[in-house]
Amino acid sequence: MRFGMFVLAAVLSLVAVGQEYVPTAENLQSRREFADMRFGIFLHWGLYSTFAQGEWYMQNAGIPYAEYSKAASGFYPARFDAAQWVAAIKASGAGYITITTRHHEGFSMWHTAQSDYNIVDATPFGRDILRELADECHRQGVRLHFYYSHLDWAREDYPMGRTGRRCGKDPAKADWPAYYAFMNAQLTELLTNYGPIGAIWFDGWWDHDSDATPFDWQLDEQYALIHRLQPACLVGNNHHFAPNPGEDIQIFERDLPGENSAGFVDAAAEVSRLPLETCQTMNGMWGYKVVDQDYKSTKELIHYLVNTAGKGANLLLNIGPQPNGELPATALARLREIGEWMQVYGSTIRGTEAGDIAVQPWGATTRRGDHLFVHILNYASREIYLPLQCKVLDATLFVDGMAVKVTPTAEGVVLTLPAVPTAIDTVVELRTK
Ligand code: GLC
Numbered sequence: 001m002r003f004g005m006f007v008l009a010a011v012l013s014l015v016a017v018g019q020e021y022v023p024t025a026e027n028l029q030s031r032r033e034f035a036d037m038r039f040g041i042f043l044h045w046g047l048y049s050t051f052a053q054g055e056w057y058m059q060n061a062g063i064p065y066a067e068y069s070k071a072a073s074g075f076y077p078a079r080f081d082a083a084q085w086v087a088a089i090k091a092s093g094a095g096y097i098t099i100t101t102r103h104h105e106g107f108s109m110w111h112t113a114q115s116d117y118n119i120v121d122a123t124p125f126g127r128d129i130l131r132e133l134a135d136e137c138h139r140q141g142v143r144l145h146f147y148y149s150h151l152d153w154a155r156e157d158y159p160m161g162r163t164g165r166r167c168g169k170d171p172a173k174a175d176w177p178a179y180y181a182f183m184n185a186q187l188t189e190l191l192t193n194y195g196p197i198g199a200i201w202f203d204g205w206w207d208h209d210s211d212a213t214p215f216d217w218q219l220d221e222q223y224a225l226i227h228r229l230q231p232a233c234l235v236g237n238n239h240h241f242a243p244n245p246g247e248d249i250q251i252f253e254r255d256l257p258g259e260n261s262a263g264f265v266d267a268a269a270e271v272s273r274l275p276l277e278t279c280q281t282m283n284g285m286w287g288y289k290v291v292d293q294d295y296k297s298t299k300e301l302i303h304y305l306v307n308t309a310g311k312g313a314n315l316l317l318n319i320g321p322q323p324n325g326e327l328p329a330t331a332l333a334r335l336r337e338i339g340e341w342m343q344v345y346g347s348t349i350r351g352t353e354a355g356d357i358a359v360q361p362w363g364a365t366t367r368r369g370d371h372l373f374v375h376i377l378n379y380a381s382r383e384i385y386l387p388l389q390c391k392v393l394d395a396t397l398f399v400d401g402m403a404v405k406v407t408p409t410a411e412g413v414v415l416t417l418p419a420v421p422t423a424i425d426t427v428v429e430l431r432t433k
Contacts, residue, residue, distance in 0.1 A: 037095030055287030064168025080325025093342025106154030310364025
């Protein structure tokens with residue numbers, strides 16, 4: 001009896017320990033490396049690209065799976081070249097790629113054994129694009145992250161939430177245990193067959209945010225599976241709330257951390273102490289949309305990157321590859337131009353933390369050790385006042401080392417620039433104490 005009680009107590013304490021997430025040393029190291037990169041490229045590519053209407057087309061147009069899935073037999077991205085994609089992305093200064101492995105439409109972009117509805121078995125193309133991308137990323141030294149949708153508009157076993165209601169599914173066939181097992185089997189493939197994966201980026205939690213009874217996604221067990229398969233793999237979830245146990249990064253959709261301009265973030269979601277990542281589109285849509293040529297300028301994108309770094313966060317900047325397998329020409333041009341800028345200024349972004357002064361209308365600050373980088377983005381005067389607690393030893397223009405005059409004031413310094421700033425980002429480097 002006493003032994004039985006002991007066993008029970010031991011089991012209960014194990015359960016309790018199991019619930020408390022303690023990141024491993026590899027995971028903590030991986031978080032640091034993630035934060036140091038500061039810049040990654042998001043790729044939304046799936047069967048949806050063939051319709052060229054963005055990744056929500058199936059739901060928005062109310063297309064039943066039986067019709068939608070016919071597109072697979074015509075999906076032939078003849079110009080897909082993983083080496084070119086990775087090279088162009090690497091040259092932009094980005095350190096990682098996050099690609100949609102299976103988006104809400106339910107089509108898998110790798111050779112999964114869990115469903116025939118995948119790029120190898122269901123298309124004439126027949127190539128495992130994740131394999132090719134993973135090999136190239138590893139070859140070229142770019143980290144690979146996988147986006148994975150929790151919700152699914154195609155599978156009957158996924159218990160429908162507030163989206164996908166016009167996609168022809170029979171709600172009576174919902175079978176959560178089967179769907180959960182399917183997801184975990186897919187995640188196991190993704191984390192076993194494609195080498196080291198930097199992160200799993202979940203999306204779709206919000207599909208059940210209006211349920212009368214709170215929906216249990218069984219995240220703990222799923223996150224534990226990921227950490228067991230690859231302890232260094234970071235878990236992120238685009239649920240728009242404060243992070244859950246088991247999550248290693250905090251994601252912000254179309255917003256700088258702490259802002260809620262896009263209306264996605266829960267008002268109570270605080271900025272946590274986890275590494276932060278803001279995802280943003282280059283144009284208006286995530287997946288390729290043929291009419292969407294509304295690209296942000298290179299200057300706007302660089303300003304966004306600088307402001308993100310100034311908040312101590314990474315920028316995950318999206319591109320929607322075309323149905324023919326190419327990255328859109330405008331996106332390639334943006335990558336090139338950001339890359340030229342990063343060649344010069346990358347070290348004021350990568351490996352930095354948020355600077356001493358919060359992001360301002362005039363710009364942002366980043367810090368590495370005793371170097372404070374003042375990024376002047378929008379400012380039409382030679383003199384700029386910086387409220388600072390630290391002592392400024394000297395100040396130079398980052399680009400050419402030209403001295404910048406520093407005048408101490410009661411609560412900071414005034415910098416006098418050689419000229420009114422006109423560059424995309426006039427960076428002043430302060431040595432501080
Ligand atoms: C939203 C959208 C999804 C997109 C994601 C990227 O959750 O539903 O289509 O992939 O944002 O942040």
